[in-house]
Amino acid sequence: MSDSFTISDEQRDYSTFGLSGNPFPYSPVPDDEPLVYCGQEDVTDRISETVSSVLSTGKSKHLVVTGKYGNGKSHTLKYTRSLVRDREDVLVGYVAQPGDGFLDIYHEFVYDIGFDRMQELSYEFLAEVARTETDRNPMGASSMKSLIDDGEVLLSDLVPTAVQRLSDVTKFADFARAIVHLIYEDTNLYAWQWLTAEGLRYEQRKEMEIHSAIDDDTSAVRAFTALKNMLLELGYTGVFMFVDEFERIAQLSPKDEQATLNSIRHLMDQNGNGLCILFGCAPEVWQDVMSEYHAFSERIGQEVALQPLTEEKVHTLVEGYLNLVRENGSEGIEPFTEEGLQVVLQRSQGNIRQILSICSRVLDDAVDDHHSGQIGEELVIGTLEEM
Amino acid sequence: MLFRQQALETPHGDLQTPVLFPVSNIGKRSSDNTPEYTESVPDLSTAMVNARAIRNRDPQWERFEDGTPLREEMGVSEDTVVFADSGGFDFQDETVDTTPAKTLETQQQIDADIYGTVDVPLSRDNRQAENQRRISESIDLALEASRRHNGDEVLLGSVHGYDPETVRNSIQHLEREGDFDGYAIGSLVPIRTDYEKVTKIILAARRATDKHLHVYGLGGLTYQPLLLYLGVDSFDSSAFIRSAGNRNYLIPGFGGEPLKNVEELSHLPCACPVCSTRTFKAVRNDRDLLVQHNVWALALELRRFRYMAAADEDLEAYLDLRFAGNEVTKRAYRLAKQQVRRLT
Ligand SMILES: [Zn+2]
Numbered sequence: 001m002s003d004s005f006t007i008s009d010e011q012r013d014y015s016t017f018g019l020s021g022n023p024f025p026y027s028p029v030p031d032d033e034p035l036v037y038c039g040q041e042d043v044t045d046r047i048s049e050t051v052s053s054v055l056s057t058g059k060s061k062h063l064v065v066t067g068k069y070g071n072g073k074s075h076t077l078k079y080t081r082s083l084v085r086d087r088e089d090v091l092v093g094y095v096a097q098p099g100d101g102f103l104d105i106y107h108e109f110v111y112d113i114g115f116d117r118m119q120e121l122s123y124e125f126l127a128e129v130a131r132t133e134t135d136r137n138p139m140g141a142s143s144m145k146s147l148i149d150d151g152e153v154l155l156s157d158l159v160p161t162a163v164q165r166l167s168d169v170t171k172f173a174d175f176a177r178a179i180v181h182l183i184y185e186d187t188n189l190y191a192w193q194w195l196t197a198e199g200l201r202y203e204q205r206k207e208m209e210i211h212s213a214i215d216d217d218t219s220a221v222r223a224f225t226a227l228k229n230m231l232l233e234l235g236y237t238g239v240f241m242f243v244d245e246f247e248r249i250a251q252l253s254p255k256d257e258q259a260t261l262n263s264i265r266h267l268m269d270q271n272g273n274g275l276c277i278l279f280g281c282a283p284e285v286w287q288d289v290m291s292e293y294h295a296f297s298e299r300i301g302q303e304v305a306l307q308p309l310t311e312e313k314v315h316t317l318v319e320g321y322l323n324l325v326r327e328n329g330s331e332g333i334e335p336f337t338e339e340g341l342q343v344v345l346q347r348s349q350g351n352i353r354q355i356l357s358i359c360s361r362v363l364d365d366a367v368d369d370h371h372s373g374q375i376g377e378e379l380v381i382g383t384l385e386e387m
Numbered sequence: 388m389l390f391r392q393q394a395l396e397t398p399h400g401d402l403q404t405p406v407l408f409p410v411s412n413i414g415k416r417s418s419d420n421t422p423e424y425t426e427s428v429p430d431l432s433t434a435m436v437n438a439r440a441i442r443n444r445d446p447q448w449e450r451f452e453d454g455t456p457l458r459e460e461m462g463v464s465e466d467t468v469v470f471a472d473s474g475g476f477d478f479q480d481e482t483v484d485t486t487p488a489k490t491l492e493t494q495q496q497i498d499a500d501i502y503g504t505v506d507v508p509l510s511r512d513n514r515q516a517e518n519q520r521r522i523s524e525s526i527d528l529a530l531e532a533s534r535r536h537n538g539d540e541v542l543l544g545s546v547h548g549y550d551p552e553t554v555r556n557s558i559q560h561l562e563r564e565g566d567f568d569g570y571a572i573g574s575l576v577p578i579r580t581d582y583e584k585v586t587k588i589i590l591a592a593r594r595a596t597d598k599h600l601h602v603y604g605l606g607g608l609t610y611q612p613l614l615l616y617l618g619v620d621s622f623d624s625s626a627f628i629r630s631a632g633n634r635n636y637l638i639p640g641f642g643g644e645p646l647k648n649v650e651e652l653s654h655l656p657c658a659c660p661v662c663s664t665r666t667f668k669a670v671r672n673d674r675d676l677l678v679q680h681n682v683w684a685l686a687l688e689l690r691r692f693r694y695m696a697a698a699d700e701d702l703e704a705y706l707d708l709r710f711a712g713n714e715v716t717k718r719a720y721r722l723a724k725q726q727v728r729r730l731t
Contacts, residue, residue: 151559155552156522186550186587209515
């Protein structure tokens with residue numbers, strides 16, 4: 001849970017309910033690392049199948065998760081991301097929304113990966129080169145860094161070979177130079193700026209002998225593909241990209257929308273291996289895409305839809321959150337009663353976002369009004385009337 | 388504060404550092420002669436010579452092989468501490484035409500005290516791959532010199548690089564694989580106007596080793612106080628000859644002033660033995676006198692700094708004053724100060 005909850009935890013005392021705090025998120029934005037996920041089996045099955053298939057075969061596979069606003073798309077993507085991110089053999093990036101096109105998607109993706117992780121990849125590639133070019137055997141970024149710091153290997157021996165090999169692997173010499181420059185303190189911020197497609201002045205590029213810029217969808221596809229190919233060379237299984245709120249492409253001009261879809265199609269065509277893109281998209285926009293852009297939808301044949309929660313799911317969800325803060329031996333949906341949750345379900349129509357928001361308010365109101373024991377129908381209705 | 392004072396043991400006696408090595412043009416086919424200065428400036432019994440140039444000048448080399456001592460040929464006193472670099476700077480545009488073995492042999496033959504290893508300097512215009520190749524080549528040459536050298540002379544490994552990581556990495560590598568008494572940073576002359584870069588590189592070197600640290604080619608009036616501040620142990624300069632060639636009169640704190648811009652003056656403002664007893668006209672019209680004064684100017688700058696340190700004055704405050712008059716050097720010093728403070 002986010003830090004901002006702590007203050008109200010101190011002000012309110014939830015102990016009469018056997019809870020150490022209010023576990024339900026106040027904010028409608030899903031946590032970056034969701035602790036509770038109330039999966040809908042067909043959805044989790046399809047995601048698991050897609051992810052596992054990429055991990056086991058190395059072949060690319062993509063999936064669209066559709067669902068109406070508030071039904072948990074972001075939550076699903078972020079939860080999946082947190083599971084995949086723990087693996088050491090993949091690189092995972094999250095894109096909150098597609099922006100104006102693939103250039104923006106690429107920018108957000110690299111930005112989410114972050115400078116430190118990219119710099120680590122640079123050292124990992126140098127380690128790869130050191131293993132073949134020297135008698136040293138660095139197994140990762142940090143051991144490579146200490147070999148350099150201790151002078152056990154010569155940077156000037158490694159760097160030209162690293163640039164050459166990375167250029168061969170990625171077919172993008174400028175990309176190779178930028179990656180290698182991430183290890184130099186004088187140029188690493190320029191290299192990072194270039195890699196995130198933020199643009200660089202001529203003199204700054206010249207310092208790194210970089211001639212081009214990542215400034216349109218085409219070069220962004222090229223850079224993304226270069227990054228993925230570098231990772232495969234390093235022995236990674238693949239790259240996972242999560243693109244949320246994909247429905248926003250409907251707000252673009254028809255020309256830009258088409259261009260974005262085309263770029264993603266090119267990306268998929270050029271990356272038959274090691275790429276998994278999970279989109280979160282409103283169902284109506286996805287239907288339009290399916291019917292209007294066959295070339296695109298053919299490549300993401302898979303779609304899975306998030307439904308409003310059933311009564312059973314609401315129970316599981318609420319129980320999951322409450323279990324995070326239990327202090328006594330209570331269990332199930334306590335302090336909520338069955339009837340109380342029924343009202344929550346009816347009012348929210350199974351929309352996760354609303355369920356969490358109602359539960360949060362009800363619990364706080366119950367504490368403020370000095371209730372104890374159970375939160376039943378009456379209390380929930382009372383709170384809903386004030387909301 | 389990185390300024391430090393040490394004693395460097397050499398075959399011609401202990402050398403108190405930090406110290407300047409005035410470049411001697413012996414061996415070069417040059418019309419400019421280095422004047423005798425080691426007698427007149429008592430704390431400047433040092434000279435920097437170019438081993439390759441000496442070796443390549445046949446008649447002179449024959450005299451050395453016949454037993455003529457270098458110091459006699461140069462007209463400097465017996466106990467002058469001589470630093471013989473490899474002459475690498477001349478390879479800027481050419482390929483290396485010497486070997487560590489040949490250079491060591493020359494350095495021994497002329498009885499030098501400090502040996503610089505053969506190196507291939509970098510150029511800002513080179514492709515990076517070419518500079519990286521040169522950096523590695525210089526390191527290989529230094530390691531070979533280390534393997535071959537087993538005398539009492541001071542062996543300094545020449546190190547090149549246009550970024551802190553490379554310089555740090557190179558020094559650590561030489562430290563690990565070879566046996567050096569210290570290190571000498573080269574290739575900074577072509578980028579000398581990029582004070583921030585030069586400062587970073589020197590600081591990286593200073594942090595990488597506690598041993599003797601020399602900086603090639605930047606011992607002129609502007610850089611000298613900066614190098615002292617950054618904890619450099621020795622440096623060399625040919626500025627006093629080159630300036631005199633342009634009739635430039637060096638004044639610490641101001642830099643060089645072309646004497647042709649100066650009119651109607653009876654005496655110059657310097658108290659050195661050259662200027663204090665001669666008229667303005669006499670100094671202006673005699674290039675040798677100008678060279679001698681310029682050596683004095685460099686020596687006095689060093690003395691002044693040492694005095695401030697000995698008097699326990701705040702050296703940063705002294706340098707604040709020293710650099711106040713020139714926007715460029717003031718900025719350079721400010722950058723250096725920021726970087727030094729970040730370290731300490
Ligand atoms: Zn004078």
